[in-house]
Amino acid sequence: MTESARTYHHGDLRAALLDEAAAMITEGGAASVTMRALGRRLGVSRAAPYRHFADKTALLVAVAAAGFDRLSGRLQANDGGGPLSSVERFRRMGEEYVRFAVENPAHYRLMYGKEALTRQDRPELREAANAIFDQLVGVFQAHQRSGAIKRQDPHVQAYVAWSAVHGLASLWIEGQIQATDDIDGLIRQTTRTLLDGMRVRRRREE
Amino acid sequence: MTESARTYHHGDLRAALLDEAAAMITEGGAASVTMRALGRRLGVSRAAPYRHFADKTALLVAVAAAGFDRLSGRLQANDGGGPLSSVERFRRMGEEYVRFAVENPAHYRLMYGKEALTRQDRPELREAANAIFDQLVGVFQAHQRSGAIKRQDPHVQAYVAWSAVHGLASLWIEGQIQATDDIDGLIRQTTRTLLDGMRVRRRREE
DNA sequence: CTAGCTTGTTGACACTGTCAACATATACCC
DNA sequence: GGGTATATGTTGACAGTGTCAACAAGCTAG
Numbered sequence: 001m002t003e004s005a006r007t008y009h010h011g012d013l014r015a016a017l018l019d020e021a022a023a024m025i026t027e028g029g030a031a032s033v034t035m036r037a038l039g040r041r042l043g044v045s046r047a048a049p050y051r052h053f054a055d056k057t058a059l060l061v062a063v064a065a066a067g068f069d070r071l072s073g074r075l076q077a078n079d080g081g082g083p084l085s086s087v088e089r090f091r092r093m094g095e096e097y098v099r100f101a102v103e104n105p106a107h108y109r110l111m112y113g114k115e116a117l118t119r120q121d122r123p124e125l126r127e128a129a130n131a132i133f134d135q136l137v138g139v140f141q142a143h144q145r146s147g148a149i150k151r152q153d154p155h156v157q158a159y160v161a162w163s164a165v166h167g168l169a170s171l172w173i174e175g176q177i178q179a180t181d182d183i184d185g186l187i188r189q190t191t192r193t194l195l196d197g198m199r200v201r202r203r204r205e206e
Numbered sequence: 207m208t209e210s211a212r213t214y215h216h217g218d219l220r221a222a223l224l225d226e227a228a229a230m231i232t233e234g235g236a237a238s239v240t241m242r243a244l245g246r247r248l249g250v251s252r253a254a255p256y257r258h259f260a261d262k263t264a265l266l267v268a269v270a271a272a273g274f275d276r277l278s279g280r281l282q283a284n285d286g287g288g289p290l291s292s293v294e295r296f297r298r299m300g301e302e303y304v305r306f307a308v309e310n311p312a313h314y315r316l317m318y319g320k321e322a323l324t325r326q327d328r329p330e331l332r333e334a335a336n337a338i339f340d341q342l343v344g345v346f347q348a349h350q351r352s353g354a355i356k357r358q359d360p361h362v363q364a365y366v367a368w369s370a371v372h373g374l375a376s377l378w379i380e381g382q383i384q385a386t387d388d389i390d391g392l393i394r395q396t397t398r399t400l401l402d403g404m405r406v407r408r409r410r411e412e
Numbered sequence: 413c414t415a416g417c418t419t420g421t422t423g424a425c426a427c428t429g430t431c432a433a434c435a436t437a438t439a440c441c442c
Numbered sequence: 443g444g445g446t447a448t449a450t451g452t453t454g455a456c457a458g459t460g461t462c463a464a465c466a467a468g469c470t471a472g
Contacts, residue, residue: 013419031321035460045421047461052419056460114380115237115321121381129382155385159377160396164366167373171365174320175327176335179361190366197403219450241429251452253430258450262429414472421466428459435452442444 014052016042021063025106030060061122064111068128071100071111075135086143087195093139094165094191095184101169102183108173112166136162149198161194220258222248227269231312236266267328270317274334277306277317281341292349293401299345300371300397301390307375308389314379318372342368355404367400 010016020041024033035056036046053059078096079089101108110117111125140154140161149157168190171177180186216222226247230239241262242252259265284302285295307314316323317331346360346367355363374396377383386392 010420029321034458036458046459047422048420050461109319109321112376112380112382113315113319113321115235115315115319133382156392156395159374159383159385159392160370160399163373163377163392163396164370165373166377167369167371168365170318170376171369171372174318176318176339177365179365186362186365186369189362190369193366193403194399195403196405196407197399197401199402201402216451240427242427253453254451256430416470416472418469419467421464423464424462426460429457431455433452433454436450438447438449440445440447442446 010042010044010048013042013044013048017049017052017059018063018066021059022066022107025063025110026104029106030110033060035059057117060110060117061125063107064117065124065128067104067107067111068125068132071097072128072132072135074100075132079135079139086139086146087148090139090143090161090195091188091191093136094161095187097165098169098172098183098187102172105173108169112170133158133162147200149195150200152198157198164190164194216248216250216254219248219250219254223255223258223265224269224272227265228272228313231269231316232310235312236316239266241265263323266316266323267331269313270323271330271334273310273313273317274331274338277303278334278338278341280306281338285341292345292352292354296345296349296367296401297394297397299342300367301393303371304375304378304389304393308378311379314375318376339364339368354406355401356406358404363404370396370400 017038020038021033024037024041033056035049038059039046039048042048049059053062075093075096078092084092111129117125137154137158140149140157143149144151144154165187168186172183172186177183177186223244226244227239230243230247239262241255244265245252245254248254255265259268281299281302284298290298318335323331343360343364346355346363349355350357350360371393374392378389378392383389383392
């Protein structure tokens, strides 16, 4: 009514729901997303969303999956550039990853936290997360080939690095880091410490 | 009625609520905690909890605070031991920290996630978390004094280390790490990489 | 044009957090 | 002791939630 002669059928409610849900998440966190509010905001009835998503969890899973796509795209776009050294590739990847989380805190939480998404295992999300992880593993493999870091299961190295970066993003998002507001500095310190810690060294130490 | 002549007054409802809420969190996550269910499980009416906690968030904050106490206690108990090297102190601290998270996933999530606890700033939780962080900073100060790692703002080092450990715990809890079930191995790799990365080195590199 | 599928709507149910009004037990004072 | 204030517990009520069933409107293929 307010908008251009809205017909009975919405047109593309599914996409609109995903957009609107993402907007609500940004505004007030995942907890603020309500099936009824979604309908209200889109000028549609409260049960309309159920024609497109089995339940609220399914909706949120779809939003999270979209988030993974965006993150993955950003990481890849940032990686392509020129013929970068593997050190630089890793550094950039970490920075971009944390930046995404910092810019989209609620969205990031939804993607990597199980709280809002019940405890159910969602294969779609698992796959999306795995794809990003595999990208990271690839960087470490290249990095090993260049001879800069220890030869060792790159999955383990990737887990360690991912932990550090994810942890930094999480703590920052949850407001646990207050002593400084220099997130970029912390990111640099983190990536440097990781790379130094994985570097080959003369004297073995265990 | 079922229990030893329950009187009108419960005796110590407040403590019972905290215990029961913690139990429910363990069983079904923070989302499964319901004021009404709490009353039901304790044989008390649905509004009774409101005599002890202003609202549900206050209850959960109290539970989270109790969790911080337990974690802090565990870390300290584990630290006291003998005259350990600072390397060993850090290693143990990291291990104990992750172990706590792995053993009490929902509780840990509640402590460090803002999702379940609205976005409000809770000074009590902040303080509790800070106390634990300060403990970590102390370890790094000692570690610097022993000459093993770079002289640098120990807060930064502590943030980097905390990030890695918190990230590992989070990823593990959320089921993101599946390639291996050797959490202990990952903990060791993480702490070693961190220490190596902070070690003093001959040739400077930037 | 009509039959059927898709997408939307409304009514209803059980559940939630929370408040106000009321009831009972305990603590304390004379 | 008696009596009153306070702390603690109870019930009724309200608005809000996710979700389903029954119904309605529009689109699409024959």
